[in-house]
Amino acid sequence: MTEYEAVIGIETHVELQTNSKMFCGCAVDFNAEANTVVCPVCLALPGALPVPNASAIDGILSIGAALSCELVEHSLFHRKNYFYPDLPKNYQISQYDVPLCADGHIDIVADGEPFRIGITRVHMEEDTGKSTHIGDDGRIRAASHSLLDFNRAGVPLVEIVTEPDIRTAEQARVYGAELQMIVRTLGVSDARLEEGSMRFDVNVSLRPVGQEEFGTRTEVKNVNSLRSMYRAIEFEIARQTEVLDSGGTIVQETRHWNEDSQRTTSMRSKEDSEDYRYFQEPDLLPLHIDAAWSARVYAAIPELPAIRRSRYLETGIDMVTAGVMVADAGLGELFDAAVASGADPKQAANWITGEVVANLRRTERQLADLPLSAEHLTQLDEMVSAGSLSATAAKDVLGGVMDGEGSPEQVAQSRDLLQISDTGALTTEVNTVLADNEDAVDKMRSGDMKPLGFLVGQVMKATGGKADPRMVSELIRNSVKE
Amino acid sequence: MSDLADLSITSAHELLDSGETSSSELLDAVLKRAGITESHLHAYLTIDKAGAAEAAARADERIAAGDGAQMTGIPIALKDNMVTKGVETTCSSKILSGWIPPYDGTAVSRLKEVDAVTVGKTNLDEFAMGSSTENSAYGVTRNPWDTERVPGGSSGGSAAVVAAGSAFAALGSDTGGSVRQPAALCGVVGLKPTYGLVSRYGLIAFASSLDQIGPITRSVEDAVVVLEAIAGHDVMDATSYRGAVPDFRAGLSAGVAGLRVGVAAELLRDDMQPEVLAATRKMVDQLSDAGAAVRQVSLPSVEYALSAYYLIAPAEASANLARFDGVRYGLRVDGETTEEMMARTRAEGFGPEVIRRILLGTYALSAGYYDAFYGQAQRVRTLVRRDFAAAYENVDVLVSPTSPTTAFSVGEKSTDPIAMYYSDVCTIPSNLSGDPAISVPIGLDDAGLPIGFQVMAPSLGEPVLFQAAAEIERLADFTARPRLATSEVT
C-alpha cells in the first residue's frame, strides 16, 4: 500500500464590516429586506461606476499586516469575467497579478507541533448577491426557478490564500480558528462562519510520501464551520486514498460539502476550465500605498492573538486557559486589567474561564452586561490570600458580584461568608472547646486521631461556620501535641 | 436667420437675460423645428415635451429672479446613451427597450441644476458602436445637409439636431471620434474634452478608458459654455479629474499669432477625399498667414492606432456589456435555464455590430491571445502617447482633417466594417492618448457637404485648443446652413 501525504491549501473569504459597500454608498446590512440596500452601482444599472471605499482598503491592509504580508506599494484592480445571475455586472471587480498584500505567513500550533503556513496573497474584491432556489427543498438542480437578492452584492470581500503548506485536517482547523481570531481582533469583520461572513474553500490533493510534485486537487466549497472543514478534509483524504489505491485517478473538480450526509459530492468538473479574461479595471485608478499609509496601518494593529497567547503562557497559565482568553477578546481584557491591578494571574484566569464563562452561558448575557470589574477580581483574590474567604466561598462571592449584589466585600458580608482567620481569636475559641472536651483530647494525646474531626466541628459550630477549618485543625493538632 | 431656433447659445442667453425672449419661446421654436425636420432626419428617439416645458418654466422663473446661468433655459439634446431619470434610455438597443432609469447621470444632473432644458434623447449607433448612426435598433438618422447621407456617428442624432436647429446644443460621447466625426459631417462644432474632465457617471459605457462626454454646438464659444456647465470633479466617477478646471475662455479672442501649430503627415494621407485634403491645407495656410508658426511633425505609431483601438475598445466593451443579461432590466428572451435565457436575450437584444465587437473583445482577452492582442494593443497605446508627448515639445496644437471624407451615403459602408472603421482614423489617436480635440467646420465639398477641421492639444490643454479653434472659426467664416434648417423646407 502506498502511503500518502495530503497537501492542503485554503482560500478564505472574509466580508468586511464597513458602514457602506465596497464601491457604492449602500449600507452593509444583512438584516435588511431583500433588495432594499441596492443602488445603480451595486445593481450594475447601465452607466453606473464603482468608487472604492477607503475604509475597506484600510481593513484589508490591516489583515495583510497582521499576516506578516508585504503591503504592496503599487496595486491594481482587475475585472474577473464570468456570467452568473447573482453577479450583477457579470464580472467581479477583484485583484489579479498585483494584490494589495503578498508573501506573508502565520504560525500555529497543531497536534502539539508549532507550524508555519505561508500566505500567498490577500486581495480585495466584492461579494455577489444571494440566490435562492425554489421548487425542491432549495436544491439547485431540481429548482424550477431562482430568486435573487442583491443586498450582499458589492459588500467588501477580502480573499486570503495560503500556500499549499497544510498537511492535516487539524492544522487546517487551527489555521481557520486562528485566522478568525485575528480578523475579529482587528475589528474588521465579525467573521461568522455560520452566517457566511467568513467562508472557506479548501483544496486537497494527495501525493505519495516522499514525492515532490503535487497530485491532482479537488476544491471543496460550502464549508461553513471549523468542524465541517476538519471533516471535509478527512473525508476527501479518505476518498482520494480509496480512488488512488483502487488504481483510479483524481478528477480536478469542485466538490460540495454536504452537512447532512457528511460527504463531499461533485459539483462540476474543471474540464471546461473557466477563462476569466482578467484585465485591468478601467473604471478604477491604480492604488498607491505609500510609506505613510503603511505606517498608519501598522500603528493601528492591536495586540494579535499569537502575541497575547505567548504573553499569557509566560504568566504560568496553561495553554487551554490561555486559549479561552485569546479567543474572546473581552475575557482577555478583563484578565489583563485584573492582573494589572494586582490579582494573581492563575487565580484570575481560573475565575474568568470558570465561573465567569459559566455565568455568561447560563444567564445568556454579554460580558459587558456583567456588573463585574477587574478590581472586583483583584479584591476577591486579596481576600482569599488573606484567608478571610475560603476558595469555595470565593466562588459564591463571585457569583453574588455577577448577580449585582455589590463588591466582593459587600457580598461576603451580606452572605456572611467571611472567615475568622485571626489566629488570636481562633485560639481562644479552640481552647474553650478543648477545655470542654477533655476525653477527646486525651484520646488524641494517646495517639487516636479520630476525635479531630469532632473537635474541628465543635469549633466551627462555636464560630458559626466562619472559621478557616484548615487553620482550626492546625491549632487543635498543635495544642494537643503540647 | 430670424428664427430663434438658429441662435447660438450665447446670443440666446443675451435675449433671455434682457427679457426679449423666454425659455418657453426657445423651446417652442426648437420643437417647431423638430416638427418639420424629424420626419426627414429621425434624429430624436424621444422628445420629452412635458418634461421640457416644465424645465423651461422653471428656467423662466429663475431668469426672472435674476439667477440665470449661461445654460439656464437653453434647449439641449442628450445622446440616448446618457441616463435620464424617468425618461426612457435605450442606447439605441433593443436590449434596453423601455428602460426607465431611476437616476440621472452626472452631466445630465449638472445641466438640470442650472435649469437647462432637455428636449429629448438622440439616436446613436447602438451602444455608440459605429460611425454612421445606421447601427441603431430604432432606425437610421439622416444628415440634414443631404438626407441620402449619414450624419456620421455614433453621436449622429446629436450632431443632426444641432445642425438642423431642433436643439441649441447636444451632448454626445466620444470613444473613437463619435462626437467629432458626426460634428464634421453635419457642419457643427464637436469637442472631445480631456479624458476625466467630464464625469462618465451615467454614461452607458462603451470603452471605459476611452469614453468621454462632449458638447456638439453651432459655435466654438457655445462649446465652451456647455463644457463649463458639465466639467469638473465628480465623486461618483473614480476616473474623474481631481484638479482645478482650467479657464476655457483664457485664449478665446487671443488669435494665433505665435501659436505653434503642428501638421502630422500621418494624418494627411493621399487616400483621403481630395476636397478634404485641400480644405485642410488651405486652413493651415490661413493659420500661417494669421501668424501661427506651422511646422511638420511626425506621429509614426499613429499608423497602428486604429488597429490598437479595435482591440482595446471591444475588449473593454465585452465586459461593459456583460451586464445586459435579462435579469434586472431591459429585454428578456425566455429560456429553460438562466444560462439559456441570458444567451438568447443577448443574441436577440444586441445588433450585429455590437455582437461583432463583443466577440472580438472576448477573443482578444481570452486565454492564449491576451498578450498578442490586448496586451500588445496597450503597448501601442503607450507609443501613441509618446508620439504625442514628443510632438507637443515643439508645438502647442496639432491639426488634421476630422474625417477622411465628408458625409457618405446611407448603406455605403454598412456592409464593410473595416471601411467604416477607417472613418475614425484621425480621431482615434486622441482617445488613445486621452487628450482633448475639437472639430470645427471650415467649408463645403463639391457636393455641398461640410468639411471638419480637427485641432488637438495636450492633456488639459482646452484653453489653447479653444484659442486655436476660435481663430479657425473666424478664418473659415462658415455660415452655410443645411437645407433642412432653412425656409426651403419650412
Place this chain on the structure above:
Amino acid sequence: MPVEIDIAKVAKLARLALNDEQLASYGEQLGAILEHAERVQAMATDDVEPTSHPLAMTNSFRADVVIPSLDRDEVLSQAPDSVEGQFAVPRILE
C-alpha cells in the same frame, strides 16, 4: 491571412446564443478584422509598458459613508420578472 478563431467557444464565453450560420458569418468577419488588428504585433514593443488608462492619477476613493439606496418597487418595476421583492430567473444550471 485572416485569423482562424474558435468562434463557438468565444460565443459561449460571451453568452451569445448564435446559430451555426451566424457563427460562421461572425467567424469570417472577425477573422478579417483581426487580420488588420494583428498589425499591432508588428510593432517592437519589448521595452514598452502597456497603457491601461490615460490618467496619471492614483487612489480615488470615497469615504465610508452610507447614502440612501433605491426604492425597491422602482427597481423591480424594471425587472423582466420578480417575485415578492426579489428578481426571478429560470432555474440556474450549476
